[in-house]
Amino acid sequence: MASSDVSTSAMLSPDTLAPDTLAAAMLSPEQIAAYQTDGFLLIDNAIPKPLLEELQLVTRQYIADSAHVSQDNDLYDLDDGHCADNPRPNRIKTPYTQHVVFQTLLQSPLVITLLKQLLGPNVRLHNSKLNTKAGGGGTAVQWHQDWGFYPHTNDDLLALGFMLSDIGPDDGPLQVVPGSHRGPVLSHHNEGVFCGAIDPEDPEAKLSDAVSLTGAAGAMSIHHVRTLHGSAPNISSSPRLLLLYECGAADAWPINGNQSIFAGMNQAELWARMQQNMVCGEQAATPRLASVPVRMPLPPPADTSSLFAVQKSGAAKSAFA
Numbered sequence: 001m002a003s004s005d006v007s008t009s010a011m012l013s014p015d016t017l018a019p020d021t022l023a024a025a026m027l028s029p030e031q032i033a034a035y036q037t038d039g040f041l042l043i044d045n046a047i048p049k050p051l052l053e054e055l056q057l058v059t060r061q062y063i064a065d066s067a068h069v070s071q072d073n074d075l076y077d078l079d080d081g082h083c084a085d086n087p088r089p090n091r092i093k094t095p096y097t098q099h100v101v102f103q104t105l106l107q108s109p110l111v112i113t114l115l116k117q118l119l120g121p122n123v124r125l126h127n128s129k130l131n132t133k134a135g136g137g138g139t140a141v142q143w144h145q146d147w148g149f150y151p152h153t154n155d156d157l158l159a160l161g162f163m164l165s166d167i168g169p170d171d172g173p174l175q176v177v178p179g180s181h182r183g184p185v186l187s188h189h190n191e192g193v194f195c196g197a198i199d200p201e202d203p204e205a206k207l208s209d210a211v212s213l214t215g216a217a218g219a220m221s222i223h224h225v226r227t228l229h230g231s232a233p234n235i236s237s238s239p240r241l242l243l244l245y246e247c248g249a250a251d252a253w254p255i256n257g258n259q260s261i262f263a264g265m266n267q268a269e270l271w272a273r274m275q276q277n278m279v280c281g282e283q284a285a286t287p288r289l290a291s292v293p294v295r296m297p298l299p300p301p302a303d304t305s306s307l308f309a310v311q312k313s314g315a316a317k318s319a320f321a
C-alpha cells in the first residue's frame with residue numbers, strides 16, 4: 001500500500017500532537033525507578049485518539065491487503081493457515097519504512113520525550129515491527145531476550161510496544177519476567193545452534209514470575225533489551241495488534257555483524273543508515289563500550305528471515321500449548 005492511499009496522516013504532524021501527548025510522556029521518578037528495577041513499564045492512554053484511529057485504519061488495510069500474498073516477503077510474515085479468504089499475517093515488517101503514520105508516532109513529542117528520559121539525548125531506531133497475531137490461535141512468540149538477537153556495545157536499548165487493539169489475557173499479550181534484564185543473558189541455543197528462544201526449563205528463567213502486559217488500545221509498554229519476554233497464541237477471535245519500535249542510545253553499536261539489520265551494507269551505506277535512523281540527537285563515531293554479557297546469535301539456524309523463522313527453523317522449545 002502506498003502511503004498516499006491513507007487518509008489523514010498529513011493532518012497529524014508531530015507538532016499538532018504535542019498538547020495531547022506531553023503529559024503522558026513525562027515519566028515520574030517512580031516510573032523511571034520502576035523501569036530500572038523491573039525492566040518494563042506499562043502506560044495507559046499513550047496514543048492520542050485521532051492518531052490511534054489512523055494507525056488502526058492503516059493496519060487493518062495492511063492485514064486485508066495480505067490476502068494477495070501467499071508467502072513471506074519483505075512486507076509480511078504469514079501465519080499457518082493464511083490464505084486469500086482468511087488473511088492471517090503474523091507481522092507487518094518495518095512499518096516505519098512502509099507508511100508515514102508510523103513515522104508520525106515515533107517522531108511525536110510523546111515518543112521523543114520518553115526516549116530521551118530513558119536513553120539520553122541521542123537515540124537511534126534499531127528496527128520496527130507490527131505484530132498482528134491473528135485471532136483463533138495466532139502464533140506464540142517463544143521466550144527470549146532481544147539482546148540474544150542483537151547484542152550491542154552497551155545495553156541502553158529498549159522496545160516501545162504500542163497496543164493498537166485492546167489486549168486482554170486471551171489475546172496473547174506480551175509477558176515479561178520482572179528484573180530479568182539485570183540477570184544473565186540466557187542461552188538461546190538448541191543443540192549448538194541459535195534458535196532465538198531460551199529453554200523454558202532453564203532454572204535461571206524464572207518464568208513463573210512473569211506478568212502479562214494487558215491494556216486498552218492506545219496503551220503502551222516499554223521493555224529493556226535484556227528483559228525476558230514472550231507471548232502465547234491468540235485464542236480470542238480478533239487480531240492482537242502490537243506495534244514495536246526497538247530503539248537504543250546512539251552510542252550503542254551493533255556487534256553481530258552480518259546478522260544485524262545492517263547486514264550486507266558497505267561502510268558508507270552503514271553510516272547513512274545510522275544517520276537516517278536517528279530519532280533525536282546525533283550519531284557519533286564513538287561507540288560506548290560497557291561491561292555487558294554477550295552470547296552471539298551464532299551459528300545461525302537455517303532460516304534467519306524473521307524471529308518466527310529463527311524460532312521455527314532453529315527448533316526452539318515451546319513454552320506455550
Ligand SMILES: O=C(O)CCC(=O)C(=O)O
Nearest residue numbers: 131141174230231242307
Ligand atoms: O508480539 C509479541 O508478542 C512479542 C514480540 C517480540 O518479542 C518480538 O517481536 O521480538
